[in-house]
Amino acid sequence: MKAMFARAKLLEQKSAEFLNVTLEACRELLTGIGNYLDGKSAQFEQNFQNISVLENRGDALRREIENQLYTETLIPESRGDVLALLENIDGITNQAKQILMELSVEVPVIPEQFKADYLILTEKSIKAVEEVIASTQAFLNEPLLIEHSLNKVYHWEHEADRHSEMLKRQVFRNPELELSHKFHLRYFALHIELLADKAEDVADRLSIYTIKRSI
């Protein structure tokens, strides 16, 4: 199997940049959540600003790639797949920004005993994203390597699910918290976990596209 954009250097560069934007957004998310939990408001707001810029850049790049795919009639047999893939990956970046935005807007009070779990949940979700980006890079450039990284996406998504469930169980079994506070804490666990779910959605698409390409 040959690389997807073997004949379109500019498109290859833009796609690489687009995937990097998602990775950078995840790094910003991890630092941002760390800063939020440590009460470093100014640094956290900077993380939020940075991720907003990255999200806008991702949107612009996605539209540029989509336009180029269709205006230059590139890879006509798989451009619908690539289009859907880009939109799903863009959904990951949007979700990462959404989490920081919600923290910035809603300022949830996270009790000390849950802080480490929120950070671990974020790390596990981000690992799922990192692996799915590696899978996408493999899909576009080195299709033979894709299976290896796809398997890791499912592993980290499962890990994030388990950690989120454990955290939510602890939250709801804590007798000192008001029900509304429990809902609020659950909402943030759910949104961080969604990042891994979105990575899994991309992985599912990649699996199908890989089979299509091999036939």
Add this chain to the structure above:
Amino acid sequence: MASIYEKDRVLVEKIREFIDLTSTVNLIFPAAVRNYLCCAQTRFEEDVERIRALESQGDILRRGTEVYLYSEKLIPESRGDVLGLIESVDEIIDEIKKTMLLFAVEMPEIPAGFQTDYIQLSDTGAQAVDAVMVAARIFFQDPWQVQHLIQKVYALEKKADQQAAALKRQIFRVSDLPLCKRMHLRYFAYHIDLIADRAEDVADRLAIAAIKQVKNE
């Protein structure tokens, strides 16, 4: 520049009817939000009923158009685009109906200090939908103009995002409401904001469909 769809008058007429219906739902939506906030309960319930009836009518129209698309052998490479477009427009109607039903069912108490913000957010969402309906109409007549028209949709969607974020920030930072009430208010800001997101989804589809059509000419 003429569109390839112009030859198929039946299809164009069916789509025009669907866009008209969506525009009507979109006209009722901000008025319904105002009626809810002004405690005009009867008028609000009438608005919800009208939206509900139009949504059902829209589903019938959408299915009829889809059957026509696939049974009447419209240019095969274009029917997927038209289908996707109709379905994404239908999502706008669904989102408006869902949001209005949420108001009717959950009856959130919106403090006077936030009412203008909810009205402005609804207005921006309705403007984004209106702008994308203009682009959708033009797509079937002159696809060359679509790229220019959808920029307005993107700008309005961003504006709605900013308004929603500012409103939610006020709810959580400025007000002294209990947490459960803050979350309830946030939920409604989120759903109204989603309407502009649905308009953006239609704009994205239009962009690609227009490029494909222009290339085919």
